[in-house]
Amino acid sequence: MYNFPSKLLENAVNELSKLPGIGRKTALRLVLHLLKQSTTNTDALGESIIKLRREVNYCKQCHNISDSEICLICSSPQRDHSLVCVVEDVRDVMAIENTNQYKGIYHILGGIISPMDGIGPSDLHIESLVSKIAKGKVKEVVMALSATMEGDTTNFYIYKRLKACLPDRQEFDINITTIARGIAIGDDLEYTDEITLGRSILNRTPYENTLVK
């Protein structure tokens, strides 16, 4: 249907429309915007994309994106290295860091188990989590995955894997916890779905714990 007057234009539109959530009309709008920018700006954009993918480095310990071999969180002595929070990707790390409520370290899976998208346990950084914990210095693993079917499946897989792999000795008697599911702050009780409401009753918290200290 589209009949581009130029190969350059067509090529740029094709490449941009491969991005998720960007269709051909949006891609064309972006391309026309780029054509009005200076070459300095468009070079900066193009090069930042090429450099990002070519020079990206992942922390050897937690698999987070990092400029150094070991990321700032993993190399910080102020962090509690006996507490490991398991997350899907770097966005979750940034979201949790923004709360200022967590002082442990992270372990980035790089995704969640999702048979529909062809992602199985071997595609994720699960074995390195097991071997990290097998060293025996971790006391608690906090599972912080999305509250979806895929997140729950991944939680359960990792739970089983850890239970099966760890030697039956006292130093491996670690706590596996998940972040609390419940009614979001500011939400109306009557509009909350039944599963969330049911869970929030089952996992009720001592009132004193909710008071800001």
Place this chain on the structure above:
Amino acid sequence: MYNFPSKLLENAVNELSKLPGIGRKTALRLVLHLLKQSTTNTDALGESIIKLRREVNYCKQCHNISDSEICLICSSPQRDHSLVCVVEDVRDVMAIENTNQYKGIYHILGGIISPMDGIGPSDLHIESLVSKIAKGKVKEVVMALSATMEGDTTNFYIYKRLKACLPDRQEFDINITTIARGIAIGDDLEYTDEITLGRSILNRTPYENTLVK
């Protein structure tokens, strides 16, 4: 608020979020998507952007984006060179070409007069339109701009400019027309706004003209 674990990541997010309609969260989502692609793909995207801006070429006659000095439409002998359609940008050319209803040539303004965005007549390809028509071979100018305040202003400015500039001789007695405004095919009469409905009554068309021949 955002605390990026890597400069590379931050840089790519900053550059992508300069694009219209792409905020920082979307940019981060795009960047994480790009990190999962092969370097071949990301290089292709980055290079297509750099090349697009550096190597883009505009047709010397109609200002459309083109790979050659004169675009395919302007250089085609099958086109009616006495009929010029004035449009805002390449998207309009593509939209009109897709209708298969127009056999004339185009003139791309590169925008419309919009004082709010600081775009005046001198920022647009208006003078080259006037000098094209001053050669005396054009019989009709079809104004095909958006039906907005800015489009109407631009239409009026070009109309006045052409009337003032063209010598008062018979060969310059050109028709200046606009594409029809009216009720879109498939639209309900009762939901049409009053201005459109009013215009569609004023500019009513002989019924035979609407029959497919």
